Amino acid sequence: MARVLSLVRPWPVPSLISRIKPILCKMSMDSRARAVFAAAVEAVQPDAVVRKSLERKGDSVFVDGHELVLKHNLHLVGFGKAVLGMAAEAERIVGDHLVRGIISVPHGIQQTLRQHGKEHLLLKENSRIRVKEGAKHNLPDADAQVAAEEIKNLANALTEEDILLVLISGGGSALLPAPISPISLQEKLGVTRKLAAAGATIQELNTVRRALSFLKGGGLACSAHPAKVVALILSDVIGDPLDLIASGPTVFAEVYPEGVLSVFERYKLLSSLPPSIMEVLRRPTCKKIMHQPTSPGRVLNAVIGSNSLALKCASLRARELGFLPLVLSPGVCGDVRAVSKLYGLLARFACSTDNPPPEIAEGILALGKEVGVQTWDLCRTMKVLNEGCTEGWGATCLLAGGEPTVELTGMGQGGRNQELALRVGWELRGLERPPDGPVFLSGGTDGQDGPTDAAGAVTDAGLLGEAQAQGLDIESFLMNNDSYTFFQCLSAGKHLLVPGLTCTNVMDVHMLLIPPILNNRR
Ligand SMILES: Nc1ncnc2c1ncn2[C@@H]1O[C@H](COP(=O)(O)OP(=O)(O)OP(=O)(O)O)[C@@H](O)[C@H]1O
Numbered sequence: 001m002a003r004v005l006s007l008v009r010p011w012p013v014p015s016l017i018s019r020i021k022p023i024l025c026k027m028s029m030d031s032r033a034r035a036v037f038a039a040a041v042e043a044v045q046p047d048a049v050v051r052k053s054l055e056r057k058g059d060s061v062f063v064d065g066h067e068l069v070l071k072h073n074l075h076l077v078g079f080g081k082a083v084l085g086m087a088a089e090a091e092r093i094v095g096d097h098l099v100r101g102i103i104s105v106p107h108g109i110q111q112t113l114r115q116h117g118k119e120h121l122l123l124k125e126n127s128r129i130r131v132k133e134g135a136k137h138n139l140p141d142a143d144a145q146v147a148a149e150e151i152k153n154l155a156n157a158l159t160e161e162d163i164l165l166v167l168i169s170g171g172g173s174a175l176l177p178a179p180i181s182p183i184s185l186q187e188k189l190g191v192t193r194k195l196a197a198a199g200a201t202i203q204e205l206n207t208v209r210r211a212l213s214f215l216k217g218g219g220l221a222c223s224a225h226p227a228k229v230v231a232l233i234l235s236d237v238i239g240d241p242l243d244l245i246a247s248g249p250t251v252f253a254e255v256y257p258e259g260v261l262s263v264f265e266r267y268k269l270l271s272s273l274p275p276s277i278m279e280v281l282r283r284p285t286c287k288k289i290m291h292q293p294t295s296p297g298r299v300l301n302a303v304i305g306s307n308s309l310a311l312k313c314a315s316l317r318a319r320e321l322g323f324l325p326l327v328l329s330p331g332v333c334g335d336v337r338a339v340s341k342l343y344g345l346l347a348r349f350a351c352s353t354d355n356p357p358p359e360i361a362e363g364i365l366a367l368g369k370e371v372g373v374q375t376w377d378l379c380r381t382m383k384v385l386n387e388g389c390t391e392g393w394g395a396t397c398l399l400a401g402g403e404p405t406v407e408l409t410g411m412g413q414g415g416r417n418q419e420l421a422l423r424v425g426w427e428l429r430g431l432e433r434p435p436d437g438p439v440f441l442s443g444g445t446d447g448q449d450g451p452t453d454a455a456g457a458v459t460d461a462g463l464l465g466e467a468q469a470q471g472l473d474i475e476s477f478l479m480n481n482d483s484y485t486f487f488q489c490l491s492a493g494k495h496l497l498v499p500g501l502t503c504t505n506v507m508d509v510h511m512l513l514i515p516p517i518l519n520n521r522r
Pocket residue numbers: 138170171172174196197199236405406407408411412413414415416419444446448449450451481482483505
């Protein structure tokens with residue numbers, strides 16, 4: 001443990017302290033939480049991650065140590081919320097060898113980027129890449145289906161001499177819909193919507209999508225065969241599993257109908273499935289025939305940005321702002337209720353002036369199992385929090401990431417980050433308010449939490465009192481999944497986190513800021 005602690009020195013080096021101190025005096029805990037979140041988002045900007053991963057040397061480009069020889073044989077496709085900026089940067093680097101490209105990006109993104117002064121993420125006027133906008137509200141639609149068809153045609157036309165550069169980011173599944181006939185787009189949309197509303201995980205959703213789609217589960221790579229395929233992936237799935245991000249269009253994945261049916265069964269959708277879906281799932285060989293695995297070495301998949309990278313850069317910013325940064329895990333998942341209880345207990349553990357009662361640590365370890373956090377990570381975190389208190393290290397910034405789920409029971413407006421922040425605010429009741437008590441932030445790095453224009457919210461132990469004083473009943477807002485309305489009504493929306501369009505997507509960032517605690521711990 002001593003070794004771990006020596007790696008995470010609590011304070012910046014002395015030369016930095018004099019520079020930082022005046023900033024620290026001025027910035028509230030709330031502002032510092034927002035600044036750390038901004039650093040997380042900055043680290044995974046689409047142009048930056050592509051720039052770092054494509055190294056140009058003469059007529060070659062290197063990806064992950066692999067050399068690709070460019071002979072005016074480069075084609076490009078892409079799909080996802082962050083892909084426009086990725087494509088713009090890729091064209092700046094290898095555009096002189098680019099034959100043509102097609103990307104499928106969210107509806108309205110070009111206009112929005114222009115309005116936000118983010119021209120550097122747009123393609124130049126004479127670009128060889130065609131932009132197709134679709135998937136309004138992150139749902140597959142006819143426009144995205146046309147884009148998917150064109151991407152398939154481009155891939156089909158490639159030869160052995162060609163290289164297909166594939167840019168992939170979160171939201172890619174909705175932007176590349178190619179339902180296997182006779183499944184219609186409406187039918188596919190219907191089942192995925194029902195699964196999402198029932199609280200299915202992205203692993204479950206994309207297992208289903210892979211089975212019902214021609215291009216997912218390696219279909220795109222197979223269409224491009226015999227061309228060389230190089231995929232640059234900005235991961236928005238826990239653990240960065242290549243076969244699940246955007247449903248893995250460049251990763252061959254065999255379909256097991258039983259596995260897919262068990263997902264439908266788990267969410268009680270089996271009896272209402274359209275016959276077309278049952279027909280496709282009953283054809284066990286259909287995917288295998290279409291998706292012959294490509295020859296070894298012809299497909300390269302590289303993760304170029306992830307939640308871990310965002311947390312790493314957030315830690316650096318937290319340190320600049322006077323906190324001991326502590327990364328719990330980039331893989332928090334499970335029901336948002338359990339996740340909120342975990343953060344509530346961690347806050348109580350960290351803020352306890354005396355030795356925390358053993359039930360707190362026991363509760364933390366039990367909840368960790370429910371929300372995908374390893375016991376080792378929790379023990380390490382509690383040990384550092386404890387030593388931070390006893391040795392008087394000062395403030396701590398506990399960071400985590402991932403993607404919890406919300407089981408929708410109400411008709412309100414909200415998202416998992418706002419609901420998590422609201423629930424954690426409730427869990428913190430009774431603790432000190434800032435600046436002497438903890439602050440919690442939860443934000444989606446894509447800047448859009450569920451179907452709202454907020455990324456998340458920032459809360460603290462004063463939330464309950466503040467809500468009561470304004471006649472807002474937290475429990476009824478929670479029952480109705482109406483966290484967005486709650487935060488809009490509360491103190492003129494000041495708790496909402498609204499970074500606007502972030503142009504990227506590596507899941508959510510959770511942050512617990514703990515001020516220095518004066519304590520009697522031994
Ligand atoms: N009213 C609500 N309250 C809480 N959560 C909600 C509400 N409405 C939707 N959600 C949740 O929001 C999530 C969808 O949010 P969002 O559109 O940000 O998806 P995403 O997972 O980030 O998308 P992608 O993976 O494509 O980037 C779902 O988990 C859904 O349960």
